[in-house]
Amino acid sequence: MADASDWHDWVNYAERDLASGMLLVADDPRNAAWLFAQASEKYLKAALVSQGREPPRTHSLEQLLKILGSSGPSPTDLAEAAATLLDAAAVPNRYPGNLPELSAEQVEALSRAAVELQTYARVRLGMNPQTTPSSMPPLKGHRLLVCPAVGRGDEGLPEPPDNLAPPEGAVLELE
Numbered sequence: 001m002a003d004a005s006d007w008h009d010w011v012n013y014a015e016r017d018l019a020s021g022m023l024l025v026a027d028d029p030r031n032a033a034w035l036f037a038q039a040s041e042k043y044l045k046a047a048l049v050s051q052g053r054e055p056p057r058t059h060s061l062e063q064l065l066k067i068l069g070s071s072g073p074s075p076t077d078l079a080e081a082a083a084t085l086l087d088a089a090a091v092p093n094r095y096p097g098n099l100p101e102l103s104a105e106q107v108e109a110l111s112r113a114a115v116e117l118q119t120y121a122r123v124r125l126g127m128n129p130q131t132t133p134s135s136m137p138p139l140k141g142h143r144l145l146v147c148p149a150v151g152r153g154d155e156g157l158p159e160p161p162d163n164l165a166p167p168e169g170a171v172l173e174l175e
Contacts, residue, residue: 003049003052006049007046007047007049007050007125008046010042010043010045010046011042011043011046011122011127013042014038014039014040014041014042014046014118014121017036017038017039017042018035018036018039018114018115018118021034021035021036021039021114022111025104025107025108025111026104029101029102029104029106029107030093030094030102032107032110032111033086033089033090033093033102033106033107033110034090034091034093034094036086036090036107036110036111036113036114037059037061037086037087037090037091037110037114039114039118040061040082040083040086040114040117040118040121041059041061041064043117043118043120043121043122044064044065044068044117044121045064046125047068047121047125048064048067048068050124050125051071053067053071059087059091060087061082061083061084061086061087061117062080062083062084062087064083065080065083068124072124075120076120078116079116079117081113082112082113082114082116082117083113083117085109085110085113086110086113086114086117089102089106089110090110
């Protein structure tokens with residue numbers, strides 16, 4: 001059985017993975033996608049650990065959501081769609097030859113999926129979904145262009161749901 005007090009460590013790692021992924025979107029989309037999946041995995045495992053449950057050894061976000069849903073409120077449709085999108089894109093893209101390189105626009109959709117899972121997990125943990133831990137390094141001065149969601153269509157990845165897409169041309173300023 002996991003020590004329920006250890007969930008804070010999981011969240012701190014998740015927050016750092018998410019922040020690192022955000023910084024890599026334009027320059028290294030493949031690694032950004034992987035970090036978004038890793039951040040989401042750690043958020044969901046934090047929620048399991050907070051219940052005193054040992055997190056399973058899996059990268060499947062869909063599986064982690066099912067486990068969490070069995071012991072509390074069911075995940076939202078948006079959280080399930082986010083998990084499906086990240087599972088389909090980020091994990092197979094870790095190795096050469098599995099999928100073509102991801103574009104910055106596609107990784108932006110994955111970043112929104114990771115933020116959706118972050119929000120879900122933080123709510124499950126009783127945390128403010130809009131606040132990051134004080135141990136996070138500041139991200140002042142960074143600017144991320146948020147592009148419309150672009151799916152992979154004929155390349156086998158699902159289209160992200162419309163509600164994961166920001167308004168066209170939106171820009172996120174991190175102050």
